[in-house]
Amino acid sequence: MGSxxxxxxxxxxxxxxxxxxxxxxxxxxxxKTVKKxxxxxxxxxxxxxxxxxxxxxxxxxxxxxxxxxxxxxxYKIAYKSYATMTDKMKSLFLKK
Numbered sequence: 001m002g003s004x005x006x007x008x009x010x011x012x013x014x015x016x017x018x019x020x021x022x023x024x025x026x027x028x029x030x031x032k033t034v035k036k037x038x039x040x041x042x043x044x045x046x047x048x049x050x051x052x053x054x055x056x057x058x059x060x061x062x063x064x065x066x067x068x069x070x071x072x073x074x075y076k077i078a079y080k081s082y083a084t085m086t087d088k089m090k091s092l093f094l095k096k
Contacts, residue, residue, distance in 0.1 A: 011041055013055045014063050017078035018070060021047040026075070033073045037061050050078065 021027060027045035030052055034043045039060025044053045054066050067077050 010057070011055050012058050012063075013053065014066070016052045016054070016063075016067060016070065018050055018052050019076040019078050021045070021050060021075060023047060029073055030070060030075065033069050034066055037065060037069055040066070 018030070021030065024047065027047045030045050031043045034040055034052070034054055037056070039057040040054060041057065042053075042055040045051070046053075052070065056066065067080075071077060
């Protein structure tokens with residue numbers, strides 16, 4: 001469900017797995033969207049790995065608000081999407 005870590009400057013760094021990012025333009029859209037959120041200090045997107053890393057002030061925003069902004073921009077949070085998949089889709093996704 002992504003990793004969270006407390007930074008030395010009392011901000012939180014979170015890594016969020018995102019589905020649907022497949023190009024540089026996608027990363028630009030997410031960076032622009034997330035940077036608009038009050039309290040967000042830094043945003044780094046790796047569309048190849050499908051991750052969005054955000055450094056934010058927990059007194060001004062939350063991981064849930066950041067995830068909602070990403071979803072509102074048209075992308076899916078990986079662990080939320082996996083939870084709603086059917087068993088058949090999960091087996092295709094995991095391919096054992």
